Amino acid sequence: xxxxxxxxxxxxxxxxxxxxxAVEGRPGAPLSLVGVGVVRxxxxxxxxxxxxxxxxxxxxxxxxxKPDAVAVERVFAQHNVRTVMGTAQAAAIAIVCxxxxxxxxxxxxxxxxxxxxxxxxxxxxxxxxMMVSRLLRLDAMPKPADAADALALAxxxxxxxxxxxxxxxxxxxxxxxxxxxxxxx
Amino acid sequence: xxxxxxxxxxxxxxxxxxxxxAVEGRPGAPLSLVGVGVVRxxxxxxxxxxxxxxxxxxxxxxxxxKPDAVAVERVFAQHNVRTVMGTAQAAAIAIVCxxxxxxxxxxxxxxxxxxxxxxxxxxxxxxxxMMVSRLLRLDAMPKPADAADALALAxxxxxxxxxxxxxxxxxxxxxxxxxxxxxxx
Numbered sequence: 097x098x099x100x101x102x103x104x105x106x107x108x109x110x111x112x113x114x115x116x117x118a119v120e121g122r123p124g125a126p127l128s129l130v131g132v133g134v135v136r137x138x139x140x141x142x143x144x145x146x147x148x149x150x151x152x153x154x155x156x157x158x159x160x161x162k163p164d165a166v167a168v169e170r171v172f173a174q175h176n177v178r179t180v181m182g183t184a185q186a187a188a189i190a191i192v193c194x195x196x197x198x199x200x201x202x203x204x205x206x207x208x209x210x211x212x213x214x215x216x217x218x219x220x221x222x223x224x225x226m227m228v229s230r231l232l233r234l235d236a237m238p239k240p241a242d243a244a245d246a247l248a249l250a251x252x253x254x255x256x257x258x259x260x261x262x263x264x265x266x267x268x269x270x271x272x273x274x275x276x277x278x279x280x281x
Numbered sequence: 282x283x284x285x286x287x288x289x290x291x292x293x294x295x296x297x298x299x300x301x302x303a304v305e306g307r308p309g310a311p312l313s314l315v316g317v318g319v320v321r322x323x324x325x326x327x328x329x330x331x332x333x334x335x336x337x338x339x340x341x342x343x344x345x346x347k348p349d350a351v352a353v354e355r356v357f358a359q360h361n362v363r364t365v366m367g368t369a370q371a372a373a374i375a376i377v378c379x380x381x382x383x384x385x386x387x388x389x390x391x392x393x394x395x396x397x398x399x400x401x402x403x404x405x406x407x408x409x410x411m412m413v414s415r416l417l418r419l420d421a422m423p424k425p426a427d428a429a430d431a432l433a434l435a436x437x438x439x440x441x442x443x444x445x446x447x448x449x450x451x452x453x454x455x456x457x458x459x460x461x462x463x464x465x466x
Binding site for chain 1: 370
């Protein structure tokens with residue numbers, strides 16, 4: 097069974113810079129870049145205005161990219177206490193925008209993403225950026241780092257999501273009693 | 282100058298239980314209860330479905346209460362690491378729902394609320410619940426504690442917001458050169 101191509105929009109959440117990166121592909125085949133950018137909100141605006149601006153930005157990207165799934169970085173309370181609340185709140189907005197459209201939302205931790213892209217869960221930003229450029233055959237590293245991280249999330253999801261989907265499909269077929277004679281991976 | 286009555290909806294954010302409580306009043310006058318309740322979301326649903334349910338619940342309450350302002354508990358990364366991310370994300374949804382309607386959103390810390398309601402920033406939940414019942418002349422303490430906390434937030438905002446508004450008005454009048462002979466509080 098050939099896994100179909102999937103278009104994934106990655107979101108590296110943040111209030112000051114929310115990275116957005118979309119790729120298309122399937123596990124084991126070359127990936128292609130759909131789009132990449134950053135949604136920025138002014139630090140001197142109040143939290144309501146900033147979250148509204150993140151929402152508007154994410155909605156515009158969803159309209160443009162029309163992804164099959166959205167991957168958002170999983171935020172932990174332990175990391176970077178000064179900015180983590182804003183990060184969590186921007187993530188909430190991205191998640192609810194996707195869920196409102198009925199899109200599947202996956203959360204991946206930074207170390208899952210790094211491990212998927214570079215082979216090491218502790219890779220630094222430059223290494224992630226280099227691998228993103230290589231995997232998408234880009235001439236230069238996407239800037240800022242938030243944009244590269246969003247692409248890394250999307251790539252990670254194409255690869256991991258693919259595996260999860262194949263597993264889910266296999267389970268569904270097994271439950272439906274169609275495992276014998278089928279084209280099971 | 283008599284400060285006009287203001288209707289405030291308080292939100293004690295949470296994914297499992299999001300407390301909502303609305304009051305009407307002005308500083309120095311008896312307050313009245315507008316409504317109180319809880320938006321619940323099932324712990325076994327995914328984060329997208331839960332945030333959507335919080336959004337739908339907050340929207341329903343905003344439609345019903347028609348507040349002049351919304352007060353949301355300010356969440357800190359230091360507190361209760363296990364649940365803080367869900368709390369921050371539910372808060373983000375409440376903030377964006379209010380901001381979308383152009384309503385002013387205020388954030389108050391738990392200790393600001395406790396100090397406003399009980400005179401002590403370290404009061405326990407029972408003391409807060411008792412004072413909420415007394416101030417709103419209720420026969421029983423609102424249950425669960427999240428509902429009582431949401432009312433406490435709203436009361437805190439009527440009192441603090443009132444003071445802030447008077448100050449802002451005074452400043453605005455001073456800047457407009459209308460301080461002499463005016464009805465300055």
